[in-house]
Amino acid sequence: MTLTEQQLSLIEEFGVYQENNGFQPAVARVMGLLLVCDRPELTFDEISEALSISKSATSNALNMLLNTGHIEYTTFPGDRKRYFRIKSSNWSEFFVKKMDDLSYLSTLLKRVLDVRKRDLPIYDAKLNDFISFLDYMKDRMPSLIEEWQKSRK
Amino acid sequence: MTLTEQQLSLIEEFGVYQENNGFQPAVARVMGLLLVCDRPELTFDEISEALSISKSATSNALNMLLNTGHIEYTTFPGDRKRYFRIKSSNWSEFFVKKMDDLSYLSTLLKRVLDVRKRDLPIYDAKLNDFISFLDYMKDRMPSLIEEWQKSRK
DNA sequence: TCATTAGTTCATAATTTACAGAACCAAAAT
DNA sequence: ATTTTGGTTCTGTAAATTATGAACTAATGA
Numbered sequence: 001m002t003l004t005e006q007q008l009s010l011i012e013e014f015g016v017y018q019e020n021n022g023f024q025p026a027v028a029r030v031m032g033l034l035l036v037c038d039r040p041e042l043t044f045d046e047i048s049e050a051l052s053i054s055k056s057a058t059s060n061a062l063n064m065l066l067n068t069g070h071i072e073y074t075t076f077p078g079d080r081k082r083y084f085r086i087k088s089s090n091w092s093e094f095f096v097k098k099m100d101d102l103s104y105l106s107t108l109l110k111r112v113l114d115v116r117k118r119d120l121p122i123y124d125a126k127l128n129d130f131i132s133f134l135d136y137m138k139d140r141m142p143s144l145i146e147e148w149q150k151s152r153k
Numbered sequence: 154m155t156l157t158e159q160q161l162s163l164i165e166e167f168g169v170y171q172e173n174n175g176f177q178p179a180v181a182r183v184m185g186l187l188l189v190c191d192r193p194e195l196t197f198d199e200i201s202e203a204l205s206i207s208k209s210a211t212s213n214a215l216n217m218l219l220n221t222g223h224i225e226y227t228t229f230p231g232d233r234k235r236y237f238r239i240k241s242s243n244w245s246e247f248f249v250k251k252m253d254d255l256s257y258l259s260t261l262l263k264r265v266l267d268v269r270k271r272d273l274p275i276y277d278a279k280l281n282d283f284i285s286f287l288d289y290m291k292d293r294m295p296s297l298i299e300e301w302q303k304s305r306k
Numbered sequence: 307t308c309a310t311t312a313g314t315t316c317a318t319a320a321t322t323t324a325c326a327g328a329a330c331c332a333a334a335a336t
Numbered sequence: 337a338t339t340t341t342g343g344t345t346c347t348g349t350a351a352a353t354t355a356t357g358a359a360c361t362a363a364t365g366a
Contacts, residue, residue: 006268014261020175024354036269040276044313054356059314080312080364088279095286098251108167115159116189123193130244136301137248144297148289177324197343207326212344233334233342 001046007036011051026053027061031070034086041074041083069093099141106134154199160189164204179206180214184223187239194227194236222246252294259287 003011011032018028029051034042037050048058062084065071070090073082109131113124156164164185171181182204187195195203201211215237218224223243226235262284266277 004268010261010264010268014265017258017261022173022175026355036265038270038272040271055313056315056357057355060355063314082312091279091283091286095290098255102251105170108163108170111163112167112189115157115163117191118193119191126241126244130247132305133244133248133298133301136304137297140297140300144290144293145286147293148286151289152285179325208343209327209345210325213325216344235342 001037001039001042001050003037003050010036024061024064026051026057027064029053030058030061030065031086034071034084041085043081043083045081047084099138102134103138106131106138109134154190154192154195154203156190156203163189177214177217179204179210180217182206183211183214183218184239187224187237194238196234196236198234200237252291255287256291259284259291262287 011029014032014035015025015028018031019025023031030047033047033050042050044055044058044062047053047062048055051058053061062071066073070087071084072087073084075082109127113127113131118124164182167185167188168178168181171184172178176184183200186200186203190203197208197211197215200206200215201208204211206214215224219226223240224237225240226237228235262280266280266284271277
């Protein structure tokens, strides 16, 4: 498990990106490693070593990622080790989650409009616009995905 | 500046939402307050009082939000106070930023493909799919926004 | 049966964050 | 001239986060 300079710095960059998405540093690095390394699957010890993190940090990170469905593992007969890899189906889930987030925001903002009482309707106009936009995006998303699939064939 | 129970709990809920978007708790609450309160603009002291946060926390939060372009203020002749409000243009910027994020992710993942060398091309297929999808979304976004605008008229 | 492997769990240390409180400052009011 | 207003900046710290290392465990192997 040797990594080039490029790979190491890409792991860091991806790590920081995922920290901004709310992952713990070590967890984000493990994702980065599994994404960037040449081999599609790595063992517990390889991960721990490659990132120079303790066994407990490795254990914590892997279980975190297993629980949230970001990684999975396979085993091989006569080999007690688990081989961890990024769950590739998760890419589409990533996008679905972003859309769910927008959907939640939309309902939140609708409740804001219900609760606050501004004296002039003009104060609500922009917010109404944005809500309408969010809802439009949400509605159009399935057909967009469909279009993309067609465009690939 | 009195707030109903509903308003207070909605400020909290919006606050938690924005904490998940990487804002500090107090900063997120200030956004929530300016969004949810009946009056479209509030002063420094009103914000500090309504949220029961110190002057320093208020100052920090307001400057944070001013710098990131999330709020703005007006003043009135003969009144030294500043009146802070949510920058309404920022709703569209919010969405643009989400798209920029996807765009950054796409380039990051392309670099991953450049850097890692997996022995079988099948290992790159899913990632290529996702990149293609992200790029498709980015490309379609302007026309989607246009369509939405037409649909409103 | 004893040692090794592949991890997990726990206590705790190190770092980071987020805020309060007090001192401070410049402009305006008295 | 000095007091008040509308903040800002600095220092300390409580709390939360994140990681470590050591002790532990359950399964396998010798």
